[in-house]
Amino acid sequence: MSLTLWANAWLAGQAAPDDVLDALSLWAPTHSVAAYDAEAARVTGLPWPDVDNATSVSLLQTVRAAAGARRNEGPALSLTLPVPGDVRGLPAGTTFARDAMAAGEAVVIASDRGAPIGLVPEFEYSGDPLDVDDAEADLDPPLLTWTAYSLPATPVAEHPDLGGAELALRSAVRAAADALTTLRAGGSGVDVEDPRGMVEQVLHATQVHRAPDHAPSRALRVMENAAHVDAIITVSAGLMPIAANSSSEIQLASDALRPLASVVRNARLAAVTAILHSAWQA
Secondary structure (H helix, E strand, O other): HHHHHHHHHHHHOOOOOOHHHHHHHHHOOOEEEEEHHHEEEEOOOOOOOOOOOOOOHHHHHHHHHHHHOOOOOOOOOEEOOEEOOOOOOOOOOOOOHHHHHHHHHHEEOOEEEEOOOEEEEEOOOOOOOOOOOOHHHOOOEEEEEEEEOOOOOOOOOOOOOOOHHHHHHHHHHHHHHHEEHHHHHHHOOOOOOHHHHHHHHHHHHOOOOOOOOOOOHHHHHHHHHHHHHHHHHHHHHHHHHHHHOOOOHHHHHHHHHHHHHEEEEEEHHHHHHHHHHOOOOH
């Protein structure tokens, strides 16, 4: 998401390259990019067929090369947040679609130099981050790699309504809070201390990521509310196994939360779309 927002701001003249690099560094101190196929290499200028992962600066050059000269034509970048059952923004039957689905996020760049380009991120760790016995795993920062794919056509970008997304979020906040309260009072006999504090911890991890200065206040508010609902969903999902008495109760709780995840995803897409377009209207 940060690459989409900040690279778009840079292309629109609303941010400097260092602003983009600073925003990306909050996700991972090191980024690299490589072409998946020959056409992606031609459009972006990345090496091919010998794959040589380029640096964070080369990632910006890749975006610039793919987008071409915009001349105030509006955003070249769009964000997709695919999940099973919702593959908006993905060209069907492509390797890009498969890998984007696995990552849960991808960037699409409309190009005036040839095929549109899709970028899929993937974190790489030098050790096993889940291995608590591997001390070095905590010391080595992750590398965020981006793979560039050529696409058969630019996917039709949907533009969710920001006002409708905000209204849906208001109901989602109440529903998510109710679900958390229900789980907190579950009959398992396990006392979960301060679930709302757990929500704040999850929120704190996302609050270090900021949007460009041109972002409309309403879009930022929607992003913040979406993050709040998402944090409640995350905590609630973690509490399910200990707060429910049976698998049927877990299923009921899961069914109650699933629509909320869709509301969050739609709200984020609406907010991102509004922020992307605001860069070209400033």
